[in-house]
Amino acid sequence: MTTQTPSKPAPSEPGLLAQSVASFGKGLIDVVSTIGGVVTLAFDVARWSVRRPFRLQNLFAQLDFVGVGSIFIVGLTGLFTGMVFALQTSEAFALFDAESLVGPTVALTLTRELAAVFSALMVTMRAGSAMCTELGTMRVTEQVDALETMAVNPVQYLLVPRILAGLFMVPMLTILFSTAGMTGAYFVAVGGLGISPGTFLTRTQQWLEPVDIYEGVIKGAVFGVSVALICCYKGFNASGGAKGVGQATTEAMVASALSIFILDFIVGIVMH
Amino acid sequence: MIDIVDLHKTFGENKVLTGINLSVPAGSTCVILGGSGSGKTVLMKHMIGLLHPDSGKVIIDGEDIVPMGVDDLQRVRNKFGMVFQAAALFDSMTVFENVAFPLREHTRLSEDELYAKVRSKLDLMGLKREVESKFPADLSGGMRKRVGLARAVVLDPKIVLYDEPTTGLDPITTDYVDEMILAAQQGLGVTSVVISHDISSAFNVGDQIAFLSKGVIVAHGTPEELRESQHPAVKVFLETWFGKN
Numbered sequence A: 001m002t003t004q005t006p007s008k009p010a011p012s013e014p015g016l017l018a019q020s021v022a023s024f025g026k027g028l029i030d031v032v033s034t035i036g037g038v039v040t041l042a043f044d045v046a047r048w049s050v051r052r053p054f055r056l057q058n059l060f061a062q063l064d065f066v067g068v069g070s071i072f073i074v075g076l077t078g079l080f081t082g083m084v085f086a087l088q089t090s091e092a093f094a095l096f097d098a099e100s101l102v103g104p105t106v107a108l109t110l111t112r113e114l115a116a117v118f119s120a121l122m123v124t125m126r127a128g129s130a131m132c133t134e135l136g137t138m139r140v141t142e143q144v145d146a147l148e149t150m151a152v153n154p155v156q157y158l159l160v161p162r163i164l165a166g167l168f169m170v171p172m173l174t175i176l177f178s179t180a181g182m183t184g185a186y187f188v189a190v191g192g193l194g195i196s197p198g199t200f201l202t203r204t205q206q207w208l209e210p211v212d213i214y215e216g217v218i219k220g221a222v223f224g225v226s227v228a229l230i231c232c233y234k235g236f237n238a239s240g241g242a243k244g245v246g247q248a249t250t251e252a253m254v255a256s257a258l259s260i261f262i263l264d265f266i267v268g269i270v271m272h
Numbered sequence B: 001m002i003d004i005v006d007l008h009k010t011f012g013e014n015k016v017l018t019g020i021n022l023s024v025p026a027g028s029t030c031v032i033l034g035g036s037g038s039g040k041t042v043l044m045k046h047m048i049g050l051l052h053p054d055s056g057k058v059i060i061d062g063e064d065i066v067p068m069g070v071d072d073l074q075r076v077r078n079k080f081g082m083v084f085q086a087a088a089l090f091d092s093m094t095v096f097e098n099v100a101f102p103l104r105e106h107t108r109l110s111e112d113e114l115y116a117k118v119r120s121k122l123d124l125m126g127l128k129r130e131v132e133s134k135f136p137a138d139l140s141g142g143m144r145k146r147v148g149l150a151r152a153v154v155l156d157p158k159i160v161l162y163d164e165p166t167t168g169l170d171p172i173t174t175d176y177v178d179e180m181i182l183a184a185q186q187g188l189g190v191t192s193v194v195i196s197h198d199i200s201s202a203f204n205v206g207d208q209i210a211f212l213s214k215g216v217i218v219a220h221g222t223p224e225e226l227r228e229s230q231h232p233a234v235k236v237f238l239e240t241w242f243g244k245n
């Protein structure tokens, strides 16, 4: 009798196809579990947001950080987006003498689509990343645990103000973006391309309906909540020290950006 | 006061606690000894509901906290103060605001009363006035630990959990902290659980000492009883301090 077991044959390398399928499958599982986690968190946040004590100080700090702090960068992005857009469309419309439509085209695209999407992307990069790293660091250094031992609910104390800030401030920034964008478009169209100010303004007024502005604002609110929820969720559940926080932030940025584009499509369908 | 019954906890494959039974009577101080990585911190986090066991009971003042929801848990946690191994100070707040935090959350003191209270706890820890406005990142490890101690006791809780309160402190401050634990017990009837690596501290402050090894409490009793323990892990641990008999 021998105690030696025959050495197993080396496992065959899984084929490229199998590997891709496996990695796709893993990605899908990650997506589903993140969505599940974010939705659960959303209910938790909703429940805690209507309970006392209302933490106004924390809320104002976040409104300031997410909203006021993003004014410059969102305004600037809006201005340039409007300018570029006016430049491009006027060139195209000039081909069939329809320059008068530059104003309405820029206005509709901005209010319905671009303002909300771009504002939310800027907020994700500026405020979302900070939310995620801050919460992640608090988690891995046990500051979240410390809050809990002091009988303070961390969802209420840390997350509710951030999610509400996303909900209130991104729509405002969306309006700011559109306004800045239209200003930029006006200067390019009127100043640079010689379209008459009267044509630009009256045509825009004729075409733009309040409902277009509502659409942008609603999208802003939806994106604001989803971005804040995702960034908070990833940070709040970070583990594994500085490396884990970095990884959580990367994931949060990717997931937030994706959620903006997917929700943009979904809200678009619902509203038309 | 604290009764732990047949507590099990596994992280993935890692069986950390495998049937802990421990009882800490009201007004006593229990020191938990054990090697690094033996699960002392994990055990302590179960006592305050920060970790959820796979099975077993954690009974605080006659109530099992394991099945409790957030609201009940929050009520029970008001009886506790906890010192974290790595202090866990809020790094967005100054030292003063860190220590004042539990007071702001759970009392309605005026700013003057608040200041007096915080100051008295910082004094107890030998932390001077100029430290108050500093941020945790600007403190030494030992100072951070002391701020964590001050924050844990600022509400004068009935139960205090200390996770290695004196690790990283100089001998004089260590004696200070030991005295504080003893004074709280004798003067205010506080129940304390202390995780320690420092055997002289352990024998100094503990009414009872529990030795954690391989997921269970292998020896438990008064310091004298523990000295006589025949369990090999305990003997090896104590020999490093007292020398071989």
Ligand SMILES: Nc1ncnc2c1ncn2[C@@H]1O[C@H](COP(=O)(O)OP(=O)(O)OP(=O)(O)O)[C@@H](O)[C@H]1O
Pocket: B011, B014, B016, B034, B035, B036, B037, B038, B039, B040, B041, B042, B043, B085
């Ligand atoms: N949140 C967690 N997730 C996974 N494993 C954990 C977690 N917390 C602790 N562990 C594991 O549990 C075991 C015990 O950890 P614990 O922190 O309780 O040790 P300890 O006795 O406090 O050690 P030390 O004296 O070094 O502080 C370790 O193997 C650790 O890896």
Ligand SMILES: [Mg+2]
Pocket: B040, B041, B042, B085, B163
């Ligand atoms: Mg520990």
